[in-house]
Amino acid sequence: MDPILQFLQKDARLTPREIAKLTRSKLDKVKKKIARFQKEGVILGYKTVINKEIMKDKSRSVRALIEVNVVPQKDMGFDKVAERIYRFPEVTSCYLLSGTYDLLIVVEGKDLRTVSQFVAEKLSPMENVRGTVTHFLLKKYKEDGFLLKGKDEDRRLAITY
Amino acid sequence: MPKKIRISNVVEQMPPSGIRAFFDLVLGMKDVISLGVGEPDFVTPWHIRESAIFSLEQGYTSYTSNKGLVKLRTYLSRDLRKRHGLRYRVDDEILITVGVSEAVDLALRALLEPGDEVLIPSPRYVSYAPMTQLAGGVPVIIPLRASQGFKLTPKDLERRITPDTKALLLNYPCNPTGTSYTKNELLALNKVVGRHGLIVISDEVYDELTYDFDHTPFATLPGARSRTIYLNGFSKGWAMTGWRVGYACGPAEVIAAMTKIHQYTIMCVSITSQMAACEAVVGPRAPLEEMKREYARRRVFVVENLNRMGLCCRRPEGTFYAFASVKKTGLSSVDFASRLLKDQRVAVVPGTAFGAEGEGFVRMSFASGMENLKEAMQRIEAFVGKPL
Numbered sequence: 001m002d003p004i005l006q007f008l009q010k011d012a013r014l015t016p017r018e019i020a021k022l023t024r025s026k027l028d029k030v031k032k033k034i035a036r037f038q039k040e041g042v043i044l045g046y047k048t049v050i051n052k053e054i055m056k057d058k059s060r061s062v063r064a065l066i067e068v069n070v071v072p073q074k075d076m077g078f079d080k081v082a083e084r085i086y087r088f089p090e091v092t093s094c095y096l097l098s099g100t101y102d103l104l105i106v107v108e109g110k111d112l113r114t115v116s117q118f119v120a121e122k123l124s125p126m127e128n129v130r131g132t133v134t135h136f137l138l139k140k141y142k143e144d145g146f147l148l149k150g151k152d153e154d155r156r157l158a159i160t161y
Numbered sequence: 162m163p164k165k166i167r168i169s170n171v172v173e174q175m176p177p178s179g180i181r182a183f184f185d186l187v188l189g190m191k192d193v194i195s196l197g198v199g200e201p202d203f204v205t206p207w208h209i210r211e212s213a214i215f216s217l218e219q220g221y222t223s224y225t226s227n228k229g230l231v232k233l234r235t236y237l238s239r240d241l242r243k244r245h246g247l248r249y250r251v252d253d254e255i256l257i258t259v260g261v262s263e264a265v266d267l268a269l270r271a272l273l274e275p276g277d278e279v280l281i282p283s284p285r286y287v288s289y290a291p292m293t294q295l296a297g298g299v300p301v302i303i304p305l306r307a308s309q310g311f312k313l314t315p316k317d318l319e320r321r322i323t324p325d326t327k328a329l330l331l332n333y334p335c336n337p338t339g340t341s342y343t344k345n346e347l348l349a350l351n352k353v354v355g356r357h358g359l360i361v362i363s364d365e366v367y368d369e370l371t372y373d374f375d376h377t378p379f380a381t382l383p384g385a386r387s388r389t390i391y392l393n394g395f396s397k398g399w400a401m402t403g404w405r406v407g408y409a410c411g412p413a414e415v416i417a418a419m420t421k422i423h424q425y426t427i428m429c430v431s432i433t434s435q436m437a438a439c440e441a442v443v444g445p446r447a448p449l450e451e452m453k454r455e456y457a458r459r460r461v462f463v464v465e466n467l468n469r470m471g472l473c474c475r476r477p478e479g480t481f482y483a484f485a486s487v488k489k490t491g492l493s494s495v496d497f498a499s500r501l502l503k504d505q506r507v508a509v510v511p512g513t514a515f516g517a518e519g520e521g522f523v524r525m526s527f528a529s530g531m532e533n534l535k536e537a538m539q540r541i542e543a544f545v546g547k548p549l
Contacts, residue, residue: 007458011531021461152204159187159197159508161287161336 201400206448212440229257269296271418284515339477369398505540
């Protein structure tokens with residue numbers, strides 16, 4: 001992977017100037033490259049990783065992983081059906097899998113009722129959806145490489161040789 | 162009145178660490194950002210910790226052979242051959258020690274006769290001179306100059322050699338200066354060492370943290386293997402300081418002598434730590450590379466900021482230390498460190514902890530998260546920007 005992307009993937013707040021220093025390249029070149037990555041869609045966005053597990057705010061949303069069995073469409077395979085599903089804003093992720101079911105989708109809503117409603121009223125009635133199994137998420141331990149717990153404390157002595 | 166217990170002369174006469182008081186001050190203070198830590202801020206990679214836990218579950222809780230687990234020595238022998246072309250026999254040329262510290266002590270005790278001189282380039286790691294004295298030897302300090310990047314030159318080396326000189330204690334990349342040597346620089350030193358038949362005790366524990374060029378073990382230089390005791394360990398590269406595992410490789414007769422002392426004083430290194438070390442040698446190297454990348458990133462940040470503030474500092478070739486000059490403040494190393502601590506609650510280590518040659522410098526560790534480093538740099542800037 002391009003070193004610029006490696007650095008940005010770890011810390012999206014790095015400025016082009018800092019990246020230039022770290023990769024020992026010219027500032028101009030870095031800026032151009034980043035612009036190109038954005039234009040080509042290699043860089044899709046920048047976001048903050050929030051640990052909702054320890055948030056004081058109790059208005060946490062509900063998440064469900066839903067297994068979806070579908071009937072593929074002639075000439076289109078799964079793509080067309082998948083598109084009809086992932087266009088819903090409630091669907092935050094959508095994957096096509098091998099195995100006993102076809103699509104795995106992640107749905108987010110403000111409470112159990114909202115998510116259930118989405119499944120019952122939008123997803124299941126679809127013509128090409130043969131069946132669904134909904135798993136509500138109870139607790140998150142790790143996400144995208146981040147451990148979802150409080151900060152580790154520094155156990156080292158403050159000063160050593 | 163009870164009679165006072167008499168302490169041995171050699172210990173009584175060892176100078177106490179001059180900056181103990183400063184250390185106590187730091188340890189007694191709260192909310193300090195510490196750049197004074199001499200170990201990685203990462204914890205040991207999980208695959209290594211997990212293998213140690215597994216070994217405990219399997220009941221590996223016994224002594225091992227004095228020299229260390231055959232498995233670990235075999236892995237090390239293979240790894241050294243693969244990565245550096247170094248060939249050490251598993252049976253009699255490798256000894257597993259309690260960190261490199263024990264290995265240095267063993268090497269000195271195995272080699273020195275009373276009065277033998279050991280050359281120690283300085284600023285140096287704190288324990289080299291006291292260990293030499295405890296082994297009955299005479300530490301001969303070779304002052305290194307900042308203007309030469311704190312590098313030992315063949316000329317400076319040659320000048321200190323006497324008929325009593327037995328060994329050169331070399332440490333690269335160096336704690337505290339971060340200085341390391343290219344292959345060509347080492348070749349030049351090796352010529353002098355070879356000409357005078359000196360033994361080189363080479364402490365290369367920071368070798369994995371070399372940034373600007375490939376690390377060259379001293380023992381790989383022409384003719385050097387037979388008079389080099391190659392010391393290394395897992396503490397720095399693999400973030401395994403608390404496990405206390407290191408190793409010594411060298412000619413069989415030296416390793417046999419070191420093993421003799423080791424078997425009576427230590428017996429063997431903790432088996433759990435040795436099992437963990439096995440995993441470090443044969444397991445994936447990605448976590449180490451990841452940590453190294455992070456240090457490299459911080460190195461650029463810290464060195465650049467210090468220089469901008471006028472605390473001149475060369476870019477260290479290795480380690481996670483910046484050795485910065487505080488001369489522009491007009492303060493001594495200890496005064497600078499004490500005032501910075503009281504004023505801004507940032508802890509650094511005065512250069513004089515590493516010998517008189519460290520006067521005018523402080524060691525700042527970048528084994529600390531980027532957020533901490535950013536905050537520390539702001540505080541240091543506030544401190545040096547103020548009229549003193």
